[in-house]
Amino acid sequence: MSYVSVADAENVHRGNPEAEAAEYRGANAIKYVLMRVAIVVVLVIISILLKDDFTALADFVGASCITVNCILLPIVFYLKMSWGQVAMWEKVSGSIVVVVCFALGCYVSYTTGEELFAPSHDEVEFPYCAPEFENTVYYNASAAN
Structure with a gap:
């Protein structure tokens, strides 16, 4: 097994794109979208506060x-x-x-x-x-x- 990507080595759905994509569908999709929006909002607030x-x-x-x-x-x-x-x-x-x-x-x-x-x-x-x-x-x- 190649360890070019550690993520590939630990991926339990390796070789099955449908199973891997299933994690990002349904209720999980909302969770991921909210998490990404929250991260962007926090980064924007930090950069506004530290603009100088x-x-x-x-x-x-x-x-x-x-x-x-x-x-x-x-x-x-x-x-x-x-x-x-x-x-x-x-x-x-x-x-x-x-x-x-x-x-x-x-x-x-x-x-x-x-x-x-x-x-x-x-x-x-x-x-x-x-x-x-x-x-x-x-x-x-x-x-x-």
Whole structure:
């Protein structure tokens, strides 16, 4: 059996599309529609409340979710599902990648979360410029003509 998709490995209706689709019909259809609408409503409310910090919100969600969903979970599921068939070097390298990426993901989530939940509101427009030019907009008059 191939473990390209963990969902396929755990699907009890594999190979029977009608049985799989039956879960999404009848009373379950209402439940799924309401759940999806509720999730969208919650996400819209959160983005409206954090509209001034949307970039920080996107950074925080990206830092945490992408690390977990694209790196950690696939490796952990692969190792869990086929631990007996995987070579030792693959187990060791996979475990090292999980530990390192977990640590880096925590660090990035912490730093982006700090910006989102405890922002420093400096009034400096251009913090990387020399102190005398931090609030001065440079305008090249010859470029406009």
